[in-house]
Amino acid sequence: MRALTPPTIRAAFRGQLGGFALDAAFTVPATGITGLFGPSGCGKSSVLRCLAGLQHLPGSSCEVGGEVWQDDTTFLKPHHRPIGYVFQEASLFQHLSVKANLLYGAPRESGKAHADAVEFDEVIELLGLAKLLARSPRNLSGGERQRVAIGRALLSQPKLLLMDEPLSALDRLTKDEILPFLERLHARLSLPVIYVSHDITEIERLADHLVLMQSGKVLAVGPLTELQSDPKLPLAIARDAAVNFDAEVESYDADYGLVRLQIDGGRLLVPSAPVATGEFRRVRIAASDVSLARELPQASSILNAIAARIVITSPVGANEMLVVLALGREGHGGRLLARLSRRSWDLLQLAEGVDVYAQIKGVALAPGRDGHV
Numbered sequence: 001m002r003a004l005t006p007p008t009i010r011a012a013f014r015g016q017l018g019g020f021a022l023d024a025a026f027t028v029p030a031t032g033i034t035g036l037f038g039p040s041g042c043g044k045s046s047v048l049r050c051l052a053g054l055q056h057l058p059g060s061s062c063e064v065g066g067e068v069w070q071d072d073t074t075f076l077k078p079h080h081r082p083i084g085y086v087f088q089e090a091s092l093f094q095h096l097s098v099k100a101n102l103l104y105g106a107p108r109e110s111g112k113a114h115a116d117a118v119e120f121d122e123v124i125e126l127l128g129l130a131k132l133l134a135r136s137p138r139n140l141s142g143g144e145r146q147r148v149a150i151g152r153a154l155l156s157q158p159k160l161l162l163m164d165e166p167l168s169a170l171d172r173l174t175k176d177e178i179l180p181f182l183e184r185l186h187a188r189l190s191l192p193v194i195y196v197s198h199d200i201t202e203i204e205r206l207a208d209h210l211v212l213m214q215s216g217k218v219l220a221v222g223p224l225t226e227l228q229s230d231p232k233l234p235l236a237i238a239r240d241a242a243v244n245f246d247a248e249v250e251s252y253d254a255d256y257g258l259v260r261l262q263i264d265g266g267r268l269l270v271p272s273a274p275v276a277t278g279e280f281r282r283v284r285i286a287a288s289d290v291s292l293a294r295e296l297p298q299a300s301s302i303l304n305a306i307a308a309r310i311v312i313t314s315p316v317g318a319n320e321m322l323v324v325l326a327l328g329r330e331g332h333g334g335r336l337l338a339r340l341s342r343r344s345w346d347l348l349q350l351a352e353g354v355d356v357y358a359q360i361k362g363v364a365l366a367p368g369r370d371g372h373v
């Protein structure tokens with residue numbers, strides 16, 4: 001019997017856009033959020049436009065969940081592609097109420113809905129739209145407008161959601177307000193999302209997989225944490241390099257206000273408001289917050305020291321080392337980055353293959369589905 005292969009999104013877009021050469025090919029799972037990340041002008045929006053069928057580059061191909069949208073003989077027109085599209089600026093119909101806007105693209109006959117169809121009430125709840133339904137889009141805040149635009153895209157019952165810098169027109173505070181809504185969508189809906197951003201914070205909070213782009217080309221594709229911890233890629237050598245883990249809540253210590261989290265290869269204690277056992281939270285650990293010790297530190301105010309093995313090292317400039325660690329005594333767990341001075345590296349006589357303890361000075365915990373840390 002042939003094993004069932006998980007559905008994928010396969011794309012290869014090649015061609016000339018004015019003076020810009022696009023040559024982007026990638027395959028990612030048709031589940032979760034795929035971040036399309038890279039500097040301004042590298043071709044992210046062009047890839048999204050090709051996926052949507054708004055840009056036709058002959059000789060290119062695209063297949064989503066086993067359905068061919070483009071190949072040498074096929075080119076589905078945009079309105080025949082089951083996609084939702086959310087742009088940087090929400091373009092809502094000013095003369096319609098929020099509710100009418102939400103229902104605008106929704107299929108009329110219930111028979112058309114597919115098995116994973118999202119319900120109106122679910123979208124309202126997930127995006128916190130109940131109080132806005134009767135309002136006019138004219139007097140909504142930027143963040144509210146964007147939530148309505150996302151709701152409208154979801155209710156069109158797409159099989160793929162394309163989001164092009166959906167938060168970039170919003171200020172930092174409003175972004176922080178919307179991110180938990182996106183995290184809730186991510187946790188509750190099975191719809192695959194391609195999420196374009198040049199803001200690494202959004203990618204770190206939301207993406208499961210990553211397509212890294214540069215100058216019209218794909219630099220790397222893979223799970224977010226793999227690309228974050230690859231010293232050959234720009235993410236790992238950036239000053240603010242970090243890795244993310246999806247951590248499961250093991251217990252909560254109300255006396256000290258600390259949550260105990262299970263990550264791949266170890267446990268973390270992190271200050272937090274009460275949180276239920278079994279919930280998942282995404283954590284971020286910056287390379288600059290990790291130091292290394294040969295022995296388990298006995299007297300230290302640092303809450304977290306995890307056994308790990310040095311797997312890759314790479315000099316950064318003349319006096320620093322970037323160290324990739326694999327968590328766990330045998331080094332079978334997730335990857336963590338540490339940034340050390342070359343002096344510490346030499347003093348501790350560190351090398352690839354050496355077992356160490358990673359002391360973690362700070363862990364950022366993303367807010368949960370309720371928006372609270």
Ligand SMILES: Nc1ncnc2c1ncn2[C@@H]1O[C@H](COP(=O)(O)OP(=O)(O)OP(=O)(O)O)[C@@H](O)[C@H]1O
Pocket residue numbers: 017018019020038039040041042043044045046047198
């Ligand atoms: N139809 C077109 N005709 C001519 N040039 C185009 C066309 N579409 C895109 N380009 C050019 O291709 C390049 C990549 O643009 P694109 O918008 O895809 O980049 P991006 O990574 O999304 O950038 P940003 O983050 O700034 O939105 C730009 O130089 C743009 O001017």
